[in-house]
Amino acid sequence: GQNIDQPTEMTATEGAIVQINCTYQTSGFNGLFWYQQHAGEAPTFLSYNVLDGLEEKGRFSSFLSRSKGYSYLLLKELQMKDSASYLCAVNAGNNRKLIWGLGTSLAVNP
């Protein structure tokens, strides 16, 4: 079957660094996406990894290891506005459908 696992909730302090992990088991792999969703809003695209390694984009970085079926999203210099749900999604290569995780709800405290 197709499965994506993420922690349900995480808490961190303003100014700190937090790492949100995602593991996946899918029949194929055509890339992994991270999205951010604030309460009451639509998901917005954060990052895309298709090759192993680290992709850095400002305060956010995303890492992928295809052999381990593992990715993480790293958020640096946390701000209160980073409190949101972070969704991991994998393009499993069939029918262009994304397999979505349940999301990690991140609370940033002052």
Add this chain to the structure above:
Amino acid sequence: DTAVSQTPKYLVTQMGNDKSIKCEQNLGHDTMYWYKQDSKKFLKIMFSYNNKELIINETVPNRFSPKSPDKAHLNLHINSLELGDSAVYFCASSQRGLYEQYFGPGTRLTVT
């Protein structure tokens, strides 16, 4: 400029009614999607169209019928609404179904 737009933003209706949600994207993408997000926040794919052709049709009651008049528009019609249909419905688009998806603001449907 709005990239992916949906109307209406809120929809409150009674059980048994029929309603439609409209979606338009001005990104020039060839693939559009409908998702349902329930109270548990899980994003469930319902349908996807590529250049007006249905390519994803998940296990969804046949009361739900999508329609794509052209590749910039994807509408969702729901017949005989039920309480369990209450959720937020998101439209999204992407290029060739391989790249990042851009989401509309969502339609919050409440069935009473």
